[in-house]
Amino acid sequence: MFEGISATTWFPPQEPAECPVCREARAALSQAGVAAAGDLAIELLTRGQVAALLGAVLAHLARAVAGGRISLLVPEAAGRWRVFASSAENETLDLVVDSDRYPELMEVRRTGAPYLAPDIEVAPELRDSRSLLESAGVRGLAAFPVFAATPGAEPSVLKVSFHRAVPAEELALAALAAHQLVHRLSRISPAEVAAQLGMAAPATGAADPASLLNFLPVPALIVDGSDKVLGANARARWLLRGREPAPGDEPLALSLVPPDAGESASRWEARVAARNGDIQVLAWSSPLPGERRLVLIEPHPEARRRDHERTIRSTLAEKxxxxxxxxxxxxxxARRRDRFVSDAAHELKTPLSILRSYLETLAEDLGAGLSDQQQEFLQAAAVGARRLQRLIDGLLDLAALETGRLPLVLGPVSSREVVAGVVDGLRPIAVAAKVDLAAAPAAELELRADLQRLDQVLRNLVENGLKYTPPGGEVTVAVEQRGDRAVICVRDTGVGIPPGILPRIFDEFVRVPGSNLTEGAGLGLAIVRRLALAMGGRVWVESVPDAGSRFFVELPLWTGEG
Known part of the structure; x- marks a missing residue:
């Protein structure tokens, strides 16, 4: 809403037959809003005194903007405003405010047009003052210039503070009321408006060059012989980050006179003191009466590029x-974790071996003399010991793989032989589980792998398939060649893997929900992945819940080199 409104559009040199600003505002209003705006227009036509006009606008906006605050600020001096009228009973009138504390006023000074911030959270100009505004309950801001004694002079500003999310209708009502006031005040003599607002009368006769700076389309300064800034237009003040000369202040501009070219130079590089540090500019100079100079400045393109690069480098270095x-x-x-796991597993391995040995001795020597219940207890202890042994062996393998201390003997491995060995070795388990286990017919391939570790990888994958496949299902191992690599696929028709777990299935201690009835600690697939990587390969999985999974192991083919 109201995009592209300039100072010329807001303060037209001649009042148009149909104001585009008012038309756009009315288009955003409801029928009730249009009626209220019409009532205000009629009321403004019947009033002739400036105070009465302002009172009508403030009363209208106080009704339209629920819980908001409306104030009229009259320019007191350069960059300073006096609170002339307010809709809030507790606001101190005649209070003087500085523009550098109010970014919305600085924006109005810079552009000569309204400043609209329906949401202070996304307004970059309000970033530094956002916390203060939020503590005061302000959610949105609008500042409308309504009168300037002369073109380019400091304007009187109608400021609206919204204390809740700003509806488009309220913003349109505020803009329409402000612009109706602009139209009404334009029909009154500027000298009369200034007098009734307590402003200095508009200057007549020959103008001082400093009073004409705002007419220049570029940043402009008036400086004395010591480079002290005597005046600056809105564009220059914006370039200097809003800082303004104050009594007793140090010279604001530095090195404006070229050090090696003297007064004859008309264009040179210079440095100017700004609020956030010196900035490099291009400067043009022209002498003025009274040992003053007009200096036009603009940011140096090279300085802009360097500042941008310096910011990027600084941010990147920090990150x-x-x-x-x-x-x-x-x-x-990770080092401490691996060390702890390795040490703990080693410390447990010896006593666990002793425990298993005692259990086996008891089963052999006393098995015949034990009751059925005692034999059941002894068998359960043996099963638990074997499970703990597998867990410790898995932890030791993981620790060795993480630290690169697991010995690998890479050489030619027959795909047919290793697959057949795994399938034949696990067939009794498959028969007991009533699952069909088979190796698909495939060409003989020579893989570059460690036979013992490849056997461990495939055994883990096939055991997993047997665990999670119900009776009557099947597990198949297939091998195929893809370029200079071999891919071994272990396919099952089991329960599948839920999509939420699939990305983490090769992490440590991850198990499929509902698998609590099966043995395992969730280390098998983690070891499979690390072993495959250690042998120069990779693993991945494809799975559909309730339809089964396919685990793939890709390894390089043997080329005659280890």
Missing amino acids: LRELEQANTLLAEY
Whole structure:
């Protein structure tokens, strides 16, 4: 709404037959809003005194903007306004405010047009003052210039503070009321309006050059012989981040005179002191009466590029430092974890071996003399010991793989032989589970792998398939060649893997829900992935819940080199 409104559109040199600003505002109003705006227009036509006009507008907006605050600010001096009227009973009239504390006023000074911020959270100009506005309950802001004694002079501003989310209708009503006031005040003599508002009378006769700076389309300064800034237009003030000269202040502009070219130079590079530090500019100079100079400035393109690059480099360096610190901490935590797991597994391995030995001795020597219940207890203890042994062996394998201490003997491995060995070795388990286990016919391939570790990988995958496949299902192992790689696929018709777990299925201690009745600690697939990577391959899985899974192991073919 109201995009592209300029100072010329808001303060037209001649009043048009149909104002485009008022037309756009009315188009955003409901029927009730149009009626209220019409009542205000009629009321403004019947009033002639400035105070009465302002009172009508403030009363209209106080009714239209629920819980908001409407104030009229009259310019007191450069960058300073006095509160002339307000809809809030507790607001102090004649209070003087500075523009550098109110970004919305700085924007009005800079553009000469309204400033609209329906949501302060997304208004970049209000970033530094957002917390203060929020503490005051302000959710949106609008500032409308309504009168300027002369073109380019400091305007009187109608400011609306919204204390809730700003509906489009309320914003349109505020803009329409402000512009109706602009039209009404334009029909009164500027000197009379200024007098009734307590402003200095408009200057007549020859104008001082400093009073004409706002007519210039570029940032402009008036400086004395010591480079002290005597005046600046809105564009220059914006370039200097809103800072203004104050009594006793240090010179605002530095090195405006070219050091090696003297007064004859008309264009040179310079540095100007701004609020956030010196900035590099291009400057043009022209002498004025009274040992003053007019200086036109614009940001140096090279300085803009360097500032941008410096900001990017600084931000990138900071992020890299944070990333390096995080990586260092993660590496240290991983090292401590692996060391702990390895030490703990080693400490448990010896007593567990002794425990298994005692259990086997009891079963052999006393088995015949034990009751059925005692034999059941002894068998359960043996099963638990074997399960704990597999867990410890898995932890040791993981620790060795993580630290690169697992020995691998890479050489030619027959795909047919390794698959047949795994299938034949696990067939008794498949028969007991009533699952059909088979190796699909395939050509003989020589893989580059460690035979023992490849056997471990395939055994893990086939055992998983047998665990999660119900009776009557099947598990199949197939091998095919893809370029210079071999792909082994272990397919089952089991329960499948839920989509939420599938991306994490190769992580440590991850198990499919509902698998609590099966043995395992959730380390098998984690070991499979790391072993495949260690042998120069990779693994992945495709799965459909309740339809089964396909695990793939890809390894390089043997080329005669280890």
